[in-house]
Amino acid sequence: MSPDALAHATPAHATPAHATPAHATPAHATPPDRAVPGSGVPHRHVLVAVVRDRPGVLNRVASLMRARNFNIESLAVSHTDRAEMSRMTLVVHGDDVAVEQAAKQLYRLIDVLKVQDVTADPTVEHELALIKVRISERTRPEVVSIVEMYKGRVVDLAADSLIVEATGTEAEVDALVALLRGFGIKELVRTGAVVMSRGAGSIEEAVKR
Amino acid sequence: MATTSNQPSRGTTRTAASARPPAPAPRQRRSHLPGDGTERAAVEERARREMLQDAVRDAGRRQRGASPVDILAPHHDRGPRKRTRIGADVVCEALVRQGADVLFGYPGGVILPLYDVLADYPEIRHVLVRHEQGAAHAADGYARATGKVGVCLGTSGPGATNLVTGIGTAMLDSVPMVAITGNVAAALIGKDAFQEIDITGITLPMTKHNYLVRNADELPRVLAEAFHIARTGRPGPVHVDITKDALQQETSAPHPDEADVVAGLPGFRPNLDGHPRQLKLAAVEIARAARPVILAGHGVLVARAWDELRALAEKASIPVAHTLLGIGAFPEDHPLSLGYMGMHGWKHVNRAIQSADLLVALGMRFDDRVTGSVRTYAPYARIVHVDIDPAEIGKNVAVEVPIVGDVRRVLRGLLPLVEAVAAEARGPYLAELAAWRRESEASSWHGSGAWRDGLLSADFVIQRIGEATGHDATLVSDVGQNQMWMARYAGFRRPNSHVSSGGLGTMGFALPAAMGAALGRPDKETWAIAGDGGLQMTVQELMTLVQDRIPVKIALLDNHKLGMIRQWQELIYAGNYHSAHLQGPDWRKLAEAYGIPAFEASTPDEVDGAIAAARAVPGPALVHFMIAEEQNVFPMMPAGKGLSDLLEEWQGADE
Ligand SMILES: Cc1ncc(C[n+]2csc(CCOP(=O)(O)OP(=O)(O)O)c2C)c(N)n1
Ligand SMILES: [Mg+2]
Numbered sequence: 037m038s039p040d041a042l043a044h045a046t047p048a049h050a051t052p053a054h055a056t057p058a059h060a061t062p063a064h065a066t067p068p069d070r071a072v073p074g075s076g077v078p079h080r081h082v083l084v085a086v087v088r089d090r091p092g093v094l095n096r097v098a099s100l101m102r103a104r105n106f107n108i109e110s111l112a113v114s115h116t117d118r119a120e121m122s123r124m125t126l127v128v129h130g131d132d133v134a135v136e137q138a139a140k141q142l143y144r145l146i147d148v149l150k151v152q153d154v155t156a157d158p159t160v161e162h163e164l165a166l167i168k169v170r171i172s173e174r175t176r177p178e179v180v181s182i183v184e185m186y187k188g189r190v191v192d193l194a195a196d197s198l199i200v201e202a203t204g205t206e207a208e209v210d211a212l213v214a215l216l217r218g219f220g221i222k223e224l225v226r227t228g229a230v231v232m233s234r235g236a237g238s239i240e241e242a243v244k245r
Numbered sequence: 246m247a248t249t250s251n252q253p254s255r256g257t258t259r260t261a262a263s264a265r266p267p268a269p270a271p272r273q274r275r276s277h278l279p280g281d282g283t284e285r286a287a288v289e290e291r292a293r294r295e296m297l298q299d300a301v302r303d304a305g306r307r308q309r310g311a312s313p314v315d316i317l318a319p320h321h322d323r324g325p326r327k328r329t330r331i332g333a334d335v336v337c338e339a340l341v342r343q344g345a346d347v348l349f350g351y352p353g354g355v356i357l358p359l360y361d362v363l364a365d366y367p368e369i370r371h372v373l374v375r376h377e378q379g380a381a382h383a384a385d386g387y388a389r390a391t392g393k394v395g396v397c398l399g400t401s402g403p404g405a406t407n408l409v410t411g412i413g414t415a416m417l418d419s420v421p422m423v424a425i426t427g428n429v430a431a432a433l434i435g436k437d438a439f440q441e442i443d444i445t446g447i448t449l450p451m452t453k454h455n456y457l458v459r460n461a462d463e464l465p466r467v468l469a470e471a472f473h474i475a476r477t478g479r480p481g482p483v484h485v486d487i488t489k490d491a492l493q494q495e496t497s498a499p500h501p502d503e504a505d506v507v508a509g510l511p512g513f514r515p516n517l518d519g520h521p522r523q524l525k526l527a528a529v530e531i532a533r534a535a536r537p538v539i540l541a542g543h544g545v546l547v548a549r550a551w552d553e554l555r556a557l558a559e560k561a562s563i564p565v566a567h568t569l570l571g572i573g574a575f576p577e578d579h580p581l582s583l584g585y586m587g588m589h590g591w592k593h594v595n596r597a598i599q600s601a602d603l604l605v606a607l608g609m610r611f612d613d614r615v616t617g618s619v620r621t622y623a624p625y626a627r628i629v630h631v632d633i634d635p636a637e638i639g640k641n642v643a644v645e646v647p648i649v650g651d652v653r654r655v656l657r658g659l660l661p662l663v664e665a666v667a668a669e670a671r672g673p674y675l676a677e678l679a680a681w682r683r684e685s686e687a688s689s690w691h692g693s694g695a696w697r698d699g700l701l702s703a704d705f706v707i708q709r710i711g712e713a714t715g716h717d718a719t720l721v722s723d724v725g726q727n728q729m730w731m732a733r734y735a736g737f738r739r740p741n742s743h744v745s746s747g748g749l750g751t752m753g754f755a756l757p758a759a760m761g762a763a764l765g766r767p768d769k770e771t772w773a774i775a776g777d778g779g780l781q782m783t784v785q786e787l788m789t790l791v792q793d794r795i796p797v798k799i800a801l802l803d804n805h806k807l808g809m810i811r812q813w814q815e816l817i818y819a820g821n822y823h824s825a826h827l828q829g830p831d832w833r834k835l836a837e838a839y840g841i842p843a844f845e846a847s848t849p850d851e852v853d854g855a856i857a858a859a860r861a862v863p864g865p866a867l868v869h870f871m872i873a874e875e876q877n878v879f880p881m882m883p884a885g886k887g888l889s890d891l892l893e894e895w896q897g898a899d900e
Contacts, residue, residue, distance in 0.1 A: 067624030073643045088512060091457075096449060103450045133639065140636035146454045146474060149512045244511060 074133030080109070081135040082161065082231050083126040085142055086150040086243055089115065093147045097124060100145060106130060106138045110163075110228025116240055121149070123240075125230045127206075149243045154233055161231040165209045166191075167200040170220035179219055186212040197222055205229075332461030332492040333359040335500075336425065337366040339468035342500060345396045345423075346370060347387060347764050349380035351407075353400020354440060356427030358492035372764070372793050375785035377404050379757035381411020382783070385420050386758030389744045390719050391765035392549065394421040394475045401428045402440030405486070406447065410751060412482045413451045417748025418570060419543060421480035423471045424448075430490040431459040445486050453481030461494035469506045478515030479634040480547060515633055519650035519658055526646045527605070527629045528662035534603035534627075536674055537563045540586065540615075543570035543747075544608015544632060550653035551575065551740045554607065557656055562668040564678055566594045568609045569732055572743035577736050578716075583678065587615040588882045589729040592688070593681035595880075595888040601626045608632060608652040611641040612748070621887030631655050688893060689879040694849025700873035703727070703802050704734045706852055710772060710800055711735035713856045718770035719744060719762045723755035723779030726808035729878040731774050742769070753782030759797045760786060770798070770860070777803040777829045787839040790865040798859045799867040801832060804874045812877045816895060836867045847871035 087093050094113055101108050109127040116123050128135060139151045171179055176198070183190060183200050186208065192199035202212050206229055213224065233239070336359055340348060348371045352360045363371055374380045377399040384395030395415075399408045405426040415422045429438040434457075445457045454474050456467045464487070471483040501509070519527075531537060545554050551574050558565050558581045565575045566583040575582050584591045586598060598604065604626045609615070611630075616622040619642055628644040630637075631652055638647040648655055668675060691702035707730045710720070716736050721744040722728040728745055737743045744762055746754040759773035780801055790797055804811075811825035836843035842862050846855040852870070859866035880891035 067621075069620045070622050070624055071643050072619050073639050073641070092445070092449070095446075099450050137636065137640060144453075144634070144636055146510060146513045244514065 074131045078129045081155045084152045085124040087122050088147040089120050089122040090147050112228045112230045158234040159231045163227050163229045165202045165226040168223035169216050332494050333362045335464040343472045348396050349383040350398030351377050353404045355489040356400040377407030379786045381408045382757035383761035385415045386761030387765040388420050390762035396423050398425045402442050405444040414746050414749045414751045415482040416451045419480050421475040422482040424484045426486045428486050428488050431488045448484040452484045455484040458487045461491045461496035462498040465498045465500040469501050473506045516649045517651040519648040519655040523648045524658050532664045536601045537603040538601040539563050539565040540606040541567045541571040541574040542609020544652045545574035548652040553656035561666045562671045569747045573737045573740045576738040592880050593685035604628045606630045610637045617882045618887040696873040696876050703730045703872045706870050707734040709852050721755050721759040721773050723775035724750045724752045725776045726878050727776040727802045752779040756783050757786045763795050763797050772798045774800045778807045791840045796864050801869050804872050832869045841865050843867045845869045
C-alpha cells in the first residue's frame, strides 16, 4: 500500500491505444560507461586574468585555486595601465576540462573581469630570474660567457659570487639555471611567467564595461 | 498523549525593583555630532524623514496583505531621535530599501552602534535569537520560503564565527543571504584586539562575495552591492563586515540606485537567456527522445520557473523527477510527477533515470548524492543541462547540450520550439514507469503506521503530517533519516514549501530555519521536522519562538539515535554502533520549561491526534513522536555505488 499523498493511479492517458511500440528498457547486458569529463592527461596551461584592483583579490584567486584543488605553478600579479584593473598570469597543470573548470570558477569571483586560457595562442611569454652564482677567479669568465650566450646580464659582482639577471621563456631560464647549477647556485628567484598575446587583440580592451 | 500549555511565569526577576539603580538620565545628544542648525544637518534631516516616511508607507502596504500583525512582536515605540546620520543608519536604511523586513541577530560590543539606532526603524523587525548560528539559519529559512534575501547580524569574533555554519549552509544551497557583522575599530584591525578575528578571511571561500568596510561613506554602495549580488544570478550569501568606527561615523553618502550598482560591478553579469542555437538543439533532442526524463532542481524554484516547467512537461508529456532541493518545483500529485531521485530517492525514479535516453536537467548540478558513480549513471541518456552557473555545466558529467541561463527564461524560449507530444504517444513508456512506481511505492512503506513489533514508523508520521496540513504547510527538515523521510513521504505540492539543508547537510538547521520560514510566510503553517540529535544542536531557539511568538510546530522524530549514523554503521560498518546512541532530555518537560505545549505519540493511533492538538495551539507547539529506534531509510544507494545498485532491504526486512 502506498501513502495517499503519493498514490497516483497510472496516468489516465498512459493507456496505449494507437501508441508506437514500447521503447522498452534497453536490454544491453552491460551498458557503456558514461564518459567522465576530462582527458585525465594534465598539461601546462597559461591563464591570463584581468581583475579589479581591490584589496584581497589576490587572496580570493589563490584561495579559490587551493579550495578547488588546482595547483598553481606560478602566479604573477601587477597593475595594468588602466586604473582599477590588475592583471594576473597563472601557470597551472591540469587536463583541459579541469583548467576550463578553473577558468569558470575564476569567473564566479565578482572581482574577476576576464579570463583567457592562452596556452594555444601565439604569445610572448617571459619571466625574469635573479640567480646568485658562486664563482672563483678561475670560473668567473666561464660563468660570464654562459650568461652572455643566454642573453643574461651580470647585475652584481662580488669576489666570490655574482648575480645574473635573466629573462626569457620558462624553458630558456630553466636551461640557464641548469648550466649554472654546476658552479653552485647560492640563491634563485623567479617571477613566474608573464604573457601577452601577439597581434592587436587586447584582453584589457575585451573587458566589458 | 499529554498536553501542557502553561506559559512560564515571567517577571520573577523584576521583584527587586527598589534595588535597581536609579533611572538613567535622559539621553544626551551625541558629542560627535556637529552642531544643529547647520544647513547640511537640516538637509540631511529632511531627506532622512522623507525616506523614512516612504519606508513606513511601504511597510504598511506589505503588512496589509497577509495580516501577520497578530504574530508580530510589539516594536519599541520610539520615534526617530534628533541626530545626524551615521553608518549604522545607513545599514538600516539599506535594509529598508531592500525590503528586508526581518533581521535575525545578536548584539555584542562592536555592533552596538547598530543596535543603538535599530529602534528608529520600526519597519525592521529584529528577532533576537539565542545563538548566532540560529540567526544565519533563520535568515536562510526566510530566504528559502520567500525567495527574498534573508538578513542576519552578529558581533565580531565569536558572534561572527557562530554565523559561519549558517553562511556555509546557504552557500552550498545557493540561498540569497546578507550576513552583517561588526568588527573592531579600523585602527585595531590586525592587532589581535579583543574579539577580533579575521572573519572576512574565514568567510571568503564560503560566500559569493564579502566586504570589510572601514568607512561609512562606502556603506551605501557596499550594502546595495551585497543585496544585488546575493539575489542575482545564482544566489548565495554575501558577508559584510563593518568596523565599529564606520558604524559610528557620520556620513551623507547617498544610496545608489540599481543601475549604478550594476555599472559598478563589471565582473558580475550573469547570463540570463540561453543561446538561441542551444535552445534549438535542446528542442531537437526532446523531439528525438523516446524515454525522456526532466530532472528538476533548486534552480527551478530560484528562478520561479514552476509554471514553465509544468508547461514543458505537459506539452511534451515528459515525466519529472526532482532533486532534494527541487522538491516542490513540480506538484507531486501531478500525473507526470515521478518523485524524488538519488541516494534515498524512489527506486522507480532512479530506474527511470537509468533507462532514460534523454535527461533534461533544469537548475541542478549532478551532485554525487544524485548520480552516485558517474560511470554507471544514466548510461543510455543524452543530456540537456540548463543552469545559470556556467561552472556547473560539464563539472560532474559531460553533457550534449549545455545551456547557460536562468531556467525560467530558458524555458520560455524553449517552449515554443518544443513539439507537442500527446501522452498517448508515450503510452507504453508512461505505463511502464507507472508500473515501476506501484512496485517501488509498495516496498518499504508502513501503511499501518507500525514498523516491527508495532513500533511507530517514521514514514507514516511524515505522511500524516503532510495530509493533515493539506500539503500546503512549509515543512523544514533537519538532517539525517528525518530529512529523507520528509523528502519521500510528505507529498509536496507547493513551490518553496520544502526547506532542507542539502549541500552542507547541517544538523541543527530545522528549528531556526523554520523560525525564519514562518516569519517570511506567516500565511502558511510551518513545521520543523527534526531528529533528536539535530534538535539538540539548536534547541535553545525554542525560547526565541516563545519570546517572539513565532508559531512553528515541531515534529520531533525521536529514535534515541543518530539514526542515519546508526544506519550506516549497520549496513556498512558491520554493526559497530559507536556513538550512535544518544540520550535526550525529557522532551515534554523541556518544552514546558520553555513555555511550549508538548504532545506525545508513541503508537500509530496517537499520531493524528497529536498532530491535530499541536495545530490547534495558536503559537509554537512540539510533538514528540517516539518512533522505532532501528528503522532504516530504504532504498539506499551506498556511497561510491551507482543508481542501479540500490540496497532495498537488510537481512530480509524492507524496513
Ligand atoms: C552538524 C553536523 N554534524 C554531524 C553530521 C553527520 N550526521 C548526519 S546525519 C546524523 C545523525 C542525525 O541524527 P538525528 O538528528 O537524531 O536524526 P535521525 O537520523 O535520527 O533522523 C549525523 C550525526 C551532520 N550532518 N551535521
Ligand atoms: Mg535520531
